[in-house]
Each structure stands twice: as structure tokens, then as C-alpha cells.
Amino acid sequence: MDRVAVVTGASRGIGAATALTLAERGFRVVVNHRSSAEQADEVVQAVTAAGGEALAIRADVTEADDVAAMVQEAEARWGRVDVLVHNALIPYDVTSFADLSWEQLGGKLDRELHAAYLVTKAVVPGMVSRSYGRLVYLTTILSRRPRNGMITVGTAKAAMDQFVRYVALELAPHGVTANLVSPATVGDKKSSELLSATEVHQLGATNPMGRLVSPDEVAKTVAFLASEDAAFTTGHCLEVNGGLTMD
Structure with a gap:
């Protein structure tokens, strides 16, 4: 594969796990970061050590020039962009x-x-010209099930979710899919920094599977939507939450 x-x-x-999972499946991967150059380089080194190809590119996804330069660099290196996974966390207030x-x-x-608009606008013209593309966006259950204090992120993600559905509808005739992935609380370093050990334990205990989801499990769902196997799946949100919510 040369996607x-x-x-x-x-x-x-999740972003690092997704980059590694896609690389394992033969994708050439752009590892985007805004201010974590050392960690991004470590992801690239891990991909390279496993025999894959990766490139770290610094870009603030809320800045048009940065996004354009990132996509141009990817296209200059490998000729095109077939898959966009929009995972970058946009900071928010809990209130x-x-x-x-x-x-x-x-x-x-x-x-x-x-951010969603800029990264999508940057890659879609090339995808449409080739009649092939996969767009995957990370969202949250908070966009559909409110929780105290999460009004800013829940409202913003709800707006992004609907944006993705409109993109999916318009691009379907061109062989380009657009989908959402919504993980439950992820058991990673970030969770341990934001939550106490007791809170992490309680979140895991309330899940039907008795634990938190791992970044690798989310990455594998993203990888499916990024693959050719998902050619007829578009406009959907895949929940990766161990049965915590069932719609």
C-alpha cells in the first residue's frame, strides 16, 4: 500500500496510537503536532524502526497558513493525501x-x-480529483449526552459532528467518506494527569467491560474507517465505549 x-x-x-496503527497497515503517515516536537519525533522513530514511513510536521490546525503548509509538505513528499484523521485537541474551559x-x-x-474546516478544505480538493478519500474526526459523547461542566466542549463538538455529516453528504458521490469516532474516557497519561486515581478507577468500574478504553482500541476503529474496507460507510459516528452508551 502507498496510501x-x-x-x-x-x-x-490516540493520535500517536493512530499514527502507529496506520503505519503498521502500510500507510505513510504525517505526524502533526503544535508544540510537542520531541514526542512527535519519537512517534516517527517508532514508525521508522518498525519499517514504516512517517514525517513530523508542526502546524497549528487553527491557523490557515500552518494547515496549508502542512498539506503542501505532505504532497511534496509523497504526492497526495488520501486520509485525514482530525484528532487535535482544541483547548476548552470546564464551567x-x-x-x-x-x-x-x-x-x-x-x-x-x-480547525475542522481548515484541515478538511486543505485535503478535499485532491481527494475529489482522485475520486478517493477518507476523513475521520474524533468527537465525544458529550456532544449528545450532556454532563455538568462540559457545556463548551459538548456544544462545540455537536457543531463539528453536524459539519461532518454535511461534508459526508456532499462528498459521497466523489468516493470520499467522512465519519466520526467517539471514544469513552481513555486510559492514558492524559487521564491520569486530569483525574485522580479514584476517579479513574470509578470510571472504569462503571463501564460494562469494567475498564477504560485504550488508545490502541480507538486507533483500530479509526484505521477501519481509514481503510478501503469502509468504502460504503459515511456520515456515521462509531462509539468506542465498551457498551457505556447504546443507541
Whole structure:
């Protein structure tokens, strides 16, 4: 295989696991990062050590020039971009509605949608010209099931989810799919930094499978949607949550 994938926010967590999983399956991978050059280089080294091809590119996905330069560099290196995995985390505030400011809500909405818009706009023309492409976006159950304090991220991701469905509808006749992946809380370093050991244990215990999802498990779901096997799957959200929610 000589498919090329761009993975945003790929220096750690789900993004890094996705980059490694795609590389294992024969993709050439762009490991995007904003400020984690050392970790991104480690991902590239791991891919290379396993016999794959990867390239680390710094780009802020909320900046048009950065996104354009990243895609241009990928195309200059490997000729095209076949797959986009938009995983980059856009920062947000945890707050109640009572304490919420428009700057917090509007700022998160703007940055979330702007990033999704920019990375999609940058890769879609080439995909349409080749009648092939896979677009995969990481989302959260908070976009459909509210939780106290999560109004900014939940609202912004809900808007992104609908954006992806409109993109899927328009691009379906061109052989380009667009889908969402929604993981439950992931058992990784980030979770241990944000949550106490007790909170992590409780989250795992309340899951029907009795544990948190791993980055590798999320990455494998992303890899399916990025593959040729998913040619007739578009406009959908795949939940990777161990049965925590069932729709």
C-alpha cells in the first residue's frame, strides 16, 4: 500500500496510537503536532524502526497558513493525501452555564469548527480529483449526552459532528467518506494527569467491560474507517465505549 495519511495531534495518546496503527497497515503517515516536537519525533522513530514511513510536521490546525503548509509538505513528499484523521485537541474551559462567558463558549465553537474546516478544505480538493478519500474526526459523547461542566466542549463538538455529516453528504458521490469516532474516557497519561486515581478507577468500574478504553482500541476503529474496507460507510459516528452508551 502507498496510501498517505495526515493525523493531527499525533504526538501522544490516540493520535500517536493512530499514527502507529496506520503505519503498521502500510500507510505513510504525517505526524502533526503544535508544540510537542520531541514526542512527535519519537512517534516517527517508532514508525521508522518498525519499517514504516512517517514525517513530523508542526502546524497549528487553527491557523490557515500552518494547515496549508502542512498539506503542501505532505504532497511534496509523497504526492497526495488520501486520509485525514482530525484528532487535535482544541483547548476548552470546564464551567457551569451560570459562570459561562460568551468568550468561553464562542471561542471554543470558533476554534473547533475553524480547525475542522481548515484541515478538511486543505485535503478535499485532491481527494475529489482522485475520486478517493477518507476523513475521520474524533468527537465525544458529550456532544449528545450532556454532563455538568462540559457545556463548551459538548456544544462545540455537536457543531463539528453536524459539519461532518454535511461534508459526508456532499462528498459521497466523489468516493470520499467522512465519519466520526467517539471514544469513552481513555486510559492514558492524559487521564491520569486530569483525574485522580479514584476517579479513574470509578470510571472504569462503571463501564460494562469494567475498564477504560485504550488508545490502541480507538486507533483500530479509526484505521477501519481509514481503510478501503469502509468504502460504503459515511456520515456515521462509531462509539468506542465498551457498551457505556447504546443507541
